[in-house]
Amino acid sequence: MAARDNDAVMSGLAAELARLWRYGLVLSGNRDTAEDLVQATCVRALERSDQFQPGTRLDRWLIAILRSIWLNEVRSRKVRQGQGLVDADAVLVFDGVRETETNIFAAQVLREVQSLPEMQREAVYLVYVEGLTYREAADTLAVPIGTIMSRLAAARARLAGLGPDNGPGEGSSSEDNAGSGR
Amino acid sequence: MAQVKEAAAKTMPVPDDNSMAGIADDDALTAYLDGELDQATRAALEARMLSEPALKVRLDQLARGGRPFGAAYAALLAAAPEAQLQARLADVIAEHRASRGRGNWWRWAIAVAAAIVIFIAGGGAGYLLVPRLSPPAQPGWRQVVAEYQGLMTSETLAAIPDDRSVVAAEVSAAGGKLALALTPDKLALPDADLKRAEILDFRGKPLVQLAYLTPDSGPVALCIIANGRPDEAQAFEMREGFNIVFWTDNGRGYMLIGKAPRDRLEAYAETLAPKV
Numbered sequence: 494m495a496a497r498d499n500d501a502v503m504s505g506l507a508a509e510l511a512r513l514w515r516y517g518l519v520l521s522g523n524r525d526t527a528e529d530l531v532q533a534t535c536v537r538a539l540e541r542s543d544q545f546q547p548g549t550r551l552d553r554w555l556i557a558i559l560r561s562i563w564l565n566e567v568r569s570r571k572v573r574q575g576q577g578l579v580d581a582d583a584v585l586v587f588d589g590v591r592e593t594e595t596n597i598f599a600a601q602v603l604r605e606v607q608s609l610p611e612m613q614r615e616a617v618y619l620v621y622v623e624g625l626t627y628r629e630a631a632d633t634l635a636v637p638i639g640t641i642m643s644r645l646a647a648a649r650a651r652l653a654g655l656g657p658d659n660g661p662g663e664g665s666s667s668e669d670n671a672g673s674g675r
Numbered sequence: 676m677a678q679v680k681e682a683a684a685k686t687m688p689v690p691d692d693n694s695m696a697g698i699a700d701d702d703a704l705t706a707y708l709d710g711e712l713d714q715a716t717r718a719a720l721e722a723r724m725l726s727e728p729a730l731k732v733r734l735d736q737l738a739r740g741g742r743p744f745g746a747a748y749a750a751l752l753a754a755a756p757e758a759q760l761q762a763r764l765a766d767v768i769a770e771h772r773a774s775r776g777r778g779n780w781w782r783w784a785i786a787v788a789a790a791i792v793i794f795i796a797g798g799g800a801g802y803l804l805v806p807r808l809s810p811p812a813q814p815g816w817r818q819v820v821a822e823y824q825g826l827m828t829s830e831t832l833a834a835i836p837d838d839r840s841v842v843a844a845e846v847s848a849a850g851g852k853l854a855l856a857l858t859p860d861k862l863a864l865p866d867a868d869l870k871r872a873e874i875l876d877f878r879g880k881p882l883v884q885l886a887y888l889t890p891d892s893g894p895v896a897l898c899i900i901a902n903g904r905p906d907e908a909q910a911f912e913m914r915e916g917f918n919i920v921f922w923t924d925n926g927r928g929y930m931l932i933g934k935a936p937r938d939r940l941e942a943y944a945e946t947l948a949p950k951v
Contacts, residue, residue, distance in 0.1 A: 503768060503771075506764055506768075507761060507764060510755070510757065510760040510761065510764060511752050511755035511757055511760065512752065514755040514756070514760055515748065515751045515752055515755060518751065519751075524756070528756065528759060528760065528763070529825075529826050531760055531763065532763045532764075532767060532825070533822060533825060533826060535763070535764050535767040535768075536767050536771070536822060536825065536915060537822070539767065539768070539771040540771075566822075566823065566826070567826060598747070599746065599747040599748075599749075599750050600747075600750075602742045602743065602744065602747035603747055603748065603751075605742065606742075606744070606747075617744065618744075618748075620709070621741075621742075621744035621745070622744045622745055622748045624745070626711070627706070627709070627711050639702065642702040642703075642705055642706050642711075643701075643702050645705050645709070646701035646702045646704070646705040646737065647701075648740065649701075649705055649708075649737045649738075649740030649741065650701060650736075650737065650740060651740065652739075652740035652741075652742065653736050653737060653738075653739040653740035654739075655736055655737075655740070
């Protein structure tokens with residue numbers, strides 16, 4: 494049985510590589526890191542293929558693995574090495590996207606999403622790009638489903654130009670909900 | 676979905692508006708736009724919109740926050756280095772198959788049989804390719820280190836400027852974590868530059884990685900973990916495509932890991948073991 498689960502993972506990986514790479518790129522902002530993340534994800538997936546539940550979606554499972562590797566291993570390492578994540582975000586170059594006129598709009602959408610606070614961006618990516626349900630996104634990010642809703646609502650409000658909070662008076666654009674600190 | 680319903684239902688009946696209710700309405704409206712509300716909650720929200728024009732206005736506003744996300748990101752898929760990724764996957768699968776067999780006895784039998792065949796075919800001159808028979812220590816520290824090492828390239832280390840005082844300070848701090856008096860001199864290897872000492876943590880135990888760069892075999896690392904295990908003689912294994920020489924001494928686990936050939940790593944171990 495374990496061998497068959499293993500086969501399902503092994504044979505399914507090839508079809509997921511490009512999407513995993515894209516997710517790695519969105520997370521890390523670096524093409525090479527994205528490649529390394531895909532490789533590490535493949536290694537981990539094969540090692541743990543007996544944990545994959547047949548009949549569930551392989552792509553969701555792989556996304557969760559890649560994210561976990563990014564958060565727990567690669568990202569923390571980068572931070573320790575002083576390669577700030579903010580830089581990585583800014584450096585995100587959508588090479589393939591700018592080449593044609595028709596892609597200008599796509600590039601603009603990518604920039605808009607990239608300008609969102611990290612947590613909103615991640616929710617938007619998983620739900621609106623990867624097509625995860627709220628439930629799946631909540632499981633992947635290990636947060637309550639209400640949190641997914643709030644992040645998406647906040648992202649929509651921002652993208653609609655409504656400002657991060659719609660409260661009376663203070664329509665300023667504080668980056669996140671942290672206190673003003675004064 | 677039950678939770679969605681709960682969250683939406685909880686706030687919707689609130690008659691007079693305050694900012695909290697407004698924020699939660701945004702959540703419900705977003706879930707509505709995304710088709711994530713169940714029938715009853717959806718109907719209730721639609722009914723409310725009929726009597727509360729502001730809610731409908733807000734819905735339209737939030738709808739304008741939508742974008743053709745899928746189409747926009749599709750362009751990134753086309754930019755994926757598909758050939759490289761497939762090649763990497765092929766490597767990973769090959770290595771996985773090679774290292775397989777630690778779990779099932781029949782895989783063992785096949786591995787051992789194959790090794791014997793290879794041994795005989797090689798006229799007994801080759802290495803006996805039987806994997807170690809030790810039980811698989813669940814995802815143990817050597818496995819985690821090997822995965823970590825897999826993300827490191829020569830460029831990773833080459834990018835670190837050579838600064839002896841910095842390395843000396845790192846080494847000293849790292850040694851402190853392990854209750855070892857480490858110095859760059861003690862750690863010196865003939866043909867490998869000590870580039871960095873990192874203090875890591877493996878399940879609450881201090882783990883130190885001393886990263887070397889070799890001119891011909893890329894990164895090599897000496898990793899030491901204070902794990903309190905009984906002494907264990909030096910042994911060899913392969914993981915994740917790396918050669919690994921490891922031993923346990925005085926409550927500390929050691930491993931030398933890299934793409935460098937086995938005999939080179941064993942020579943390194945011979946140099947380092949008495950000093951660390």
